[in-house]
Structure formats: structure tokens, C-alpha cells
Amino acid sequence: MTLINGAGIALDASYQELSIDDLLSQVRLPEDFAQKRQQLMRGDYKNVSENRNVTHTLCRSVHAVSGLSNQESRFAQMVKKLRSGRWLGATGKPITAVVNVGVGGSDLGPNMGSFALKEFANDSALNELDVHFVSSMDGGQLYAVLPIIDPETTLFIIASKSFGTIDTLANIDTVRQWIKPQLTEQQWLEAHVIGVSSNAKKMTDYGIPAAHQLTFGEGVGGRYSLWSAIGLPIALSCGLQTFERVLAGGKAMDEHFASAPDAENIPVLMALYGIYNRQQLGINNLAVLPYDGRLRMLPNYLQQLDMESNGKQASADNQAIDYPTGPIIWGGFGPNGQHAFFQHLHQGYDQFAADFVLVLKRQAPGFAPEVAAKLAEQQRLSVANCLAHRQLMKFGSKNTESPRDHYPGGHPSNLILMDELTPETFGALIAAYEHKVFTQGVYWQINSFDQPGVELGKKCAIDILAAVNNDEPPAFDESTNAIIEKARS
Known part of the structure; x- marks a missing residue:
């Protein structure tokens, strides 16, 4: 077994069908891959169909969030003002709740990060904010959120790259009606709304004051945008320092991806094993199985990241292709999945590959020693179950006398593990998957940064x-x- 380490996380690919050496001899990256990887790192890789550079990696700098040492960014100012209780609504009451209204990349990444990293807030905030997320165009989430918030003490983040997404604006139109008994529309816009978009003009036309607008570049794709101002809910939930640590973890993975040899490069190996499983073994789906409750939203996030990027039938230069590209991404929180869909994984007819994501240890600050010890014991229980099901999916359990007790096995998997989930390892994990998707897109000669079908x-x-x-x-x-x-x- 060879454990590949980088940026605080590790990859065990020993349950794949090929050794790393055999994989690299059978699945070769294009000759121009290194050049394109460097372009991505510099922010000048071209999204050809939309005629703009791909720049999300440039967001992974503390300066992108906090500003330079002599000038604090508007993002940082907003976070500090809200978390300190100094942001007052139109009637003079402090803001205590925030509702992020967005969909796709404006929802999935911020929602995942806010939930996963809540325990790492360390800025001694005087004002613990309740942060909610609304994305569904049917109003179902608004229906649940509106009764538990107060117009006078709630701030809404309108998060939309284009500031024209119909799902988001439909939710906001309902909110504009809901606030009317207590606030005028002008009061609401001036004190209870932050706009986050790459289109400043549309935010201004909508009536959001310039001081309450956060912008990010056109080259930051929605599904790659949690590193940008779209990540505001993470900073509001967890603190500015925690969000900066996420950026640092992503940047560390950038450096690993850019410099590590292929045989020691986590995103490259994830990409090549995925290509081999898709094209040589004919496996058309990948189950993402995190074994830590804080990462339970990871499968949904990766579903958009991968399938919206690489679910294509045309090359980057708009030629029809006749080979399979990105797989179906699905999955769920592993310990719960064991009581749901694992039966099919172990004994169903369908082939699949899997990514198990494992956190070995967990601290329990704020709990009595006895409770902390029991929580650590539960984490070990999760580790044992992850390793057991991974082993059974690979090797099976042969029983020729009782078909009911026969486990065929033969399912390849990765194990992505970290000693502890921290903001840094969270950032590194997400960046690793981004680079995996990029690598596969280059290999398949497709544009991973557009979404014409959507x-x-x-x-x-x-x-x-x-x-x-x-x-x-x-x-x-x-x-x-x-x-x-x-x-x-």
C-alpha cells in the first residue's frame, strides 16, 4: 500500500484495479497538460466557448478576502460588522439572522462549508448569526425559513453571478412582499440586503447600495466560486479567520497539484483512475461516501462540480466526440448509507466505483472530558465501518452454498483521508476535486468551464x-x- 500525501490530505488507491505504475503506463496525459496546468495556476487558462480566462485559483489568497495590509476589503468589513453585532437594521435592531438566497454554485459550496466548519469559529463573535440557505424555486425553503425569522433583524444575501437567475429572483420577489408590513422596500434594500455578483450594474439597477455590493470576476465559474465573495456565508457562520484558513488549504493543494510528480500527485491520480474506470472498465458512476457527518453535503457539491463540468458530448473546439466523458456522481453520508443503499452496492448487479472520505480523529472542544471521550469513541466506530465496507466492496465474501450470503466484490475505490477535518484540510479536499475535474477535462479535450445544456x-x-x-x-x-x-x- 502506498499512501500519497499532499496539503494535509492523503490518497490510498490500493483498492483500484491497477498499481500506480501500471496506471501511468496505460493512461497518459496529453503532452500539453503541464502547460495547461500552469495556465490554470496563473489564471490565464481559456474558457474558449465563453471567451474568458478561468480565474478561480486566483481567489485562493488571503488578500483576495482580507485585502492588503493597509486597506481592509469590503468583504472583511462586512463580516466583522455583522459578527460583532454592529450591523443595524432599518429600525435600529442588530442583525441576528442571515438568509443566503442563491442556487447552484451560489448555494452548494457556501452551504456545505458553513455546515462543515461551524465549530472552527474562533473570532469571539459577540453576535452569533443564524445563517439559512434558500435555493429552491418552488418556495419550499422560504416556506420553512420565513416563519422563524424577523424582517427587522434579518439580512438577505442575494447571490447570483449573473444577477439574473430566475430561481433566485423568484425567491427574492416573495421576500419583498413578506417584509412590507414592517419595512418599506427602500429600508429593506438599504439596510437588509447584500448583493454578491459579477454584475455590479444589475445590482445597482436593482437598488442595492454600492457599499453593500460584493463582486467577483467573470472568470470565476459558479461551481468554482466558494473561494470568492460567494463564500460570504462561510465567513459569517465561521468567522473571517476560518474562511482565510479554507483559502490557505486550497492554495496548498494548488501548489501540490502544480509541482508533485504524477505518481505522487493526488488530483492527477484521482483523475487518471477515474478515466481508467470510465473508459477501460466501463463504469459509468462514482459513489462519493464521506464518513464524517460534517461532510454530508459533499456528494451534492461534487455532483455539480463534476457533472456540470464534464458531462459533455462536444470537444472544446465544438467537435462531436464518440467516447464517454464524466461519470454520474452520486452518493451520501456513509454511516447513513449503510442503512439505505449499501445493500445494492454489496449485492446488486451494477458496477460502480467509490470515493470513501475518512476523518481519523476529531477533537471535541467545549465538552466535558467524559463526553469528549465518548465522541472520540464514536469517530473510531465510523472509521471501522468505513474500512469494513470499503474492504467488502473490493474483496467481497464468497459463499457458493448460500446466494443470500454471497458478496461479489470487485468494486474499485479510493480512500481519501485526513487526520482531522480542519478548515485547511477542507479547502485542500475541495481544491483536489476541482483539479481532478480539470485534469479529466484536458484528457477528454472538453471545456470543463461552460454549461450549455443548463x-x-x-x-x-x-x-x-x-x-x-x-x-x-x-x-x-x-x-x-x-x-x-x-x-x-
């Missing part, structure tokens, strides 16, 4: 919404027309 779906939805809202006979297929008529009635 855009077309949005346009189709606008056409159907218009049909639902008018009385003209709908002009779609028979089934869609019938459902539109039913929705009208």
Missing part, C-alpha cells in the same frame, strides 16, 4: 412558463400541452 434548459423553461401564464393554446408536445392546461386550471 442554459438551454433555462430558455425552454421560460417558454413553457409564458404558456402557463397565458390563454393561448400551448404548442408543445401532447403530454406537455396537457400538463400546461391542467396547471392553468
Whole structure:
């Protein structure tokens, strides 16, 4: 067994089908990969279909968040003002709750980070903020959040790269009605809203004061944006220093990815094993199985990161391709999955690959020694279960007499582990997956930084919404027309 270490995390690929040496001899990176990797690190790798550079790695600098030593950034000022209780609403009451309204990359990363790292807040905040997340266009999340917050003490973050996302604006339109019994719209906009977008003009046109706007570059893709101002909810939940530590972990993984030889490079090996499993073994899906409750949102986050990036049938220069690219990404919190879908993994007919994510130890500050000891014991229980199920998925358990007790095994997996989950190792883990996706995109000759299928779906939805809202006979297929008529009635 060879453990590959980098930036505070480690990769054990010994349960894959090939050794590292055999893998590198069978799956070769393109000759221009090193050049493209350096372009990514410098922020001048080209997203060709959208004609702009890819710049999310440049966000992974403390200066990007805190500002230079002689000038504190607006981001830092906002975080400190809110966490100290000095941000007052329009009626003079301190803000005690924050609602982040965004979808996709404006929701998944901030939500995941805020939940995973809550315990690491160390700035002695005088004002513990309740941070909520609203993304669904159906209003279901608003329905749950609005009854437990107060318009006078709640601040809304409108997070949208384009500041035109219909899901987000639909939620905000409802909020604008909800605040009216207690606040005027002008009061709400001036004291209860922060806008986060790459489009400052649209934020200004919407009525958000310039001092309450945070911007980030066009080259920061939504699914790569938690490192930017989109990460504001993480800093509000966990403190500015904690968010800076996340950035430091991401930067450390950047350095590892840029400099480590292929045989010792965590993102490169994750990418190449994924390519081998997809193309040579014909495995079309990857189960992401974190064995720490703080990382329970990781599968959903990686689903967007990977599938929106590499779910493509066209090359970067817009030529049709006839080979498989990114796999289906799915999964769930491992200990809960054991009581749900692991039965199918162990004894179903379908092939899959898996990424187990394991945290070996956990501190329990703030608890009595006896409780801390029991929590440490529970972490060891999780470690044992992770290793057991990983072993069984690989080697199986043969029983020729009782089919019910036969476990076929043969499922390749990675084990990604860290001694402890910290803001640094969290940042390194997310950056490693980003670089894995980038490496596979270069190998498959696709553009990992656009999402044309998503855009077309949005346009189709606008056409159907218009049909639902008018009385003209709908002009779609028979089934869609019938459902539109039913929705009208």
C-alpha cells in the first residue's frame, strides 16, 4: 500500500484495479497538460466557448478576502460588522439572522462549508448569526425559513453571478412582499440586503447600495466560486479567520497539484483512475461516501462540480466526440448509507466505483472530558465501518452454498483521508476535486468551464412558463400541452 500525501490530505488507491505504475503506463496525459496546468495556476487558462480566462485559483489568497495590509476589503468589513453585532437594521435592531438566497454554485459550496466548519469559529463573535440557505424555486425553503425569522433583524444575501437567475429572483420577489408590513422596500434594500455578483450594474439597477455590493470576476465559474465573495456565508457562520484558513488549504493543494510528480500527485491520480474506470472498465458512476457527518453535503457539491463540468458530448473546439466523458456522481453520508443503499452496492448487479472520505480523529472542544471521550469513541466506530465496507466492496465474501450470503466484490475505490477535518484540510479536499475535474477535462479535450445544456434548459423553461401564464393554446408536445392546461386550471 502506498499512501500519497499532499496539503494535509492523503490518497490510498490500493483498492483500484491497477498499481500506480501500471496506471501511468496505460493512461497518459496529453503532452500539453503541464502547460495547461500552469495556465490554470496563473489564471490565464481559456474558457474558449465563453471567451474568458478561468480565474478561480486566483481567489485562493488571503488578500483576495482580507485585502492588503493597509486597506481592509469590503468583504472583511462586512463580516466583522455583522459578527460583532454592529450591523443595524432599518429600525435600529442588530442583525441576528442571515438568509443566503442563491442556487447552484451560489448555494452548494457556501452551504456545505458553513455546515462543515461551524465549530472552527474562533473570532469571539459577540453576535452569533443564524445563517439559512434558500435555493429552491418552488418556495419550499422560504416556506420553512420565513416563519422563524424577523424582517427587522434579518439580512438577505442575494447571490447570483449573473444577477439574473430566475430561481433566485423568484425567491427574492416573495421576500419583498413578506417584509412590507414592517419595512418599506427602500429600508429593506438599504439596510437588509447584500448583493454578491459579477454584475455590479444589475445590482445597482436593482437598488442595492454600492457599499453593500460584493463582486467577483467573470472568470470565476459558479461551481468554482466558494473561494470568492460567494463564500460570504462561510465567513459569517465561521468567522473571517476560518474562511482565510479554507483559502490557505486550497492554495496548498494548488501548489501540490502544480509541482508533485504524477505518481505522487493526488488530483492527477484521482483523475487518471477515474478515466481508467470510465473508459477501460466501463463504469459509468462514482459513489462519493464521506464518513464524517460534517461532510454530508459533499456528494451534492461534487455532483455539480463534476457533472456540470464534464458531462459533455462536444470537444472544446465544438467537435462531436464518440467516447464517454464524466461519470454520474452520486452518493451520501456513509454511516447513513449503510442503512439505505449499501445493500445494492454489496449485492446488486451494477458496477460502480467509490470515493470513501475518512476523518481519523476529531477533537471535541467545549465538552466535558467524559463526553469528549465518548465522541472520540464514536469517530473510531465510523472509521471501522468505513474500512469494513470499503474492504467488502473490493474483496467481497464468497459463499457458493448460500446466494443470500454471497458478496461479489470487485468494486474499485479510493480512500481519501485526513487526520482531522480542519478548515485547511477542507479547502485542500475541495481544491483536489476541482483539479481532478480539470485534469479529466484536458484528457477528454472538453471545456470543463461552460454549461450549455443548463442554459438551454433555462430558455425552454421560460417558454413553457409564458404558456402557463397565458390563454393561448400551448404548442408543445401532447403530454406537455396537457400538463400546461391542467396547471392553468
